[in-house]
Amino acid sequence: MTQYLLRLYIAGMTPAARRAIKNLEALTADMAGQEMDMQVEVVDILERPQLAEDERILATPVVVRRLPPPVRRVVGDLSERERVLVGLDILER
Numbered sequence: 001m002t003q004y005l006l007r008l009y010i011a012g013m014t015p016a017a018r019r020a021i022k023n024l025e026a027l028t029a030d031m032a033g034q035e036m037d038m039q040v041e042v043v044d045i046l047e048r049p050q051l052a053e054d055e056r057i058l059a060t061p062v063v064v065r066r067l068p069p070p071v072r073r074v075v076g077d078l079s080e081r082e083r084v085l086v087g088l089d090i091l092e093r
Helices: 015-031 049-054 081-087
Strands: 002-010 036-044 062-067 072-075
Touching: 002 015, 015 036, 015 081, 072 081
Parallel strands: 002 036
Antiparallel strands: 002 062, 062 072
16 A cells, blocks of 8 residues: 655645645545555644745645655645646556
C-alpha cells in the first residue's frame, strides 16, 4: 500500500481556501479504496509563517505531496481533479 502525505497550505479561510479543502477532501475520499493511504494536513500560513517560509510557499492555496518522494506541488483551488492527480503524480496521464 502506497502512503501519501499531502499538506495543503492556505492563507486564512478565504473562499479559495474553503474550495481547496473541500476539493482535496473529496479527492482523498474517492481514492480511499485504491490501495492508497492518504493523510492530509491543512496548514494556515498566517498561523504558522515559519513553516511556509521553510517550505518556500509563494502562493496559496497550494497542495504539496511530501510522501512518497519526490515532492510535488499543485497551486489553486484543486477543482480540476485530473490535473491535480497528474500534478501530484498520483495518477498517470
